[in-house]
Amino acid sequence: NAGVTQTPKFQVLKTGQSMTLQCAQDMNHEYMSWYRQDPGMGLRLIHYSVGAGITDQGEVPNGYNVSRSTTEDFPLRLLSAAPSQTSVYFCASSYSQGLSSPLHFGNGTRLTVT
Amino acid sequence: DAKTTQPTSMDCAEGRAANLPCNHSTISGNEYVYWYRQIHSQGPQYIIHGLKNNETNEMASLIITEDRKSSTLILPHATLRDTAVYYCIVRVAGRSSNTGKLIFGQGTTLQVKP
Numbered sequence: 001n002a003g004v005t006q007t008p009k010f011q012v013l014k015t016g017q018s019m020t021l022q023c024a025q026d027m028n029h030e031y032m033s034w035y036r037q038d039p040g041m042g043l044r045l046i047h048y049s050v051g052a053g054i055t056d057q058g059e060v061p062n063g064y065n066v067s068r069s070t071t072e073d074f075p076l077r078l079l080s081a082a083p084s085q086t087s088v089y090f091c092a093s094s095y096s097q098g099l100s101s102p103l104h105f106g107n108g109t110r111l112t113v114t
Numbered sequence: 115d116a117k118t119t120q121p122t123s124m125d126c127a128e129g130r131a132a133n134l135p136c137n138h139s140t141i142s143g144n145e146y147v148y149w150y151r152q153i154h155s156q157g158p159q160y161i162i163h164g165l166k167n168n169e170t171n172e173m174a175s176l177i178i179t180e181d182r183k184s185s186t187l188i189l190p191h192a193t194l195r196d197t198a199v200y201y202c203i204v205r206v207a208g209r210s211s212n213t214g215k216l217i218f219g220q221g222t223t224l225q226v227k228p
Contacts, residue, residue, distance in 0.1 A: 004157075033216075035218070040220075042201070042218040042219055042220050042221060043158070043201075043218035044218070045216070045217065059217070088155060090157050090158070092157075092158075092216075099144060099145060099146050099205045100146055100163070100165070102148065102160045102163060103148075103160065103216055104160060105157035105158045105159070105160075106157050107156055107157045108155065108156070108157055110155075
């Protein structure tokens with residue numbers, strides 16, 4: 001069972017560059033989400049999706065775009081990277097959007113913007 | 115903002131029970147309490163969740179007070195590998211009443227000592 005797979009594991013960008021962080025799950029999960037983790041800040045929700053074709057903003061959506069064209073994939077796009085986006089990014093999914101459905105996390109993408 | 119309050123850090127002797135408290139005084143009737151832990155820089159690992167009744171699984175027990183304003187995670191026989199940051203989270207209802215977002219707080223750093 002692959003679970004939630006994030007690629008790449010590490011990435012270095014220069015300010016202004018764009019990139020896409022990939023997230024895929026093979027559990028047929030309906031709900032997917034992106035978090036960023038910064039020292040002393042805990043995990044903060046960026047965007048989430050309750051199903052294919054449906055996305056919504058979390059706590060810190062600025063500077064990030066998402067789309068959900070398939071159930072399996074939920075990519076996170078940085079259109080113009082900024083040093084403030086240096087962080088560890090986690091993707092998570094759950095079977096349903098219901099409140100009783102546990103989220104399962106990937107192992108993260110460590111992004112540095114110089 | 116996170117809806118939970120946890121102590122910043124705790125110590126526990128190896129082999130003893132670790133009791134991690136959490137306050138969630140503003141929890142709503144349909145919101146679940148979740149516990150996750152994070153070891154080093156890995157993705158958060160799901161431990162347990164509950165609504166109003168006490169819950170137990172192979173990892174831990176969750177005790178929720180009758181008024182649901184607080185809960186305690188119990189690791190019955192802590193080992194060195196249980197050293198981690200433990201997050202108590204209330205899964206927040208979104209725009210529809212059954213859409214859940216996990217809003218992470220700062221967590222409790224549990225140090226299990228030999």
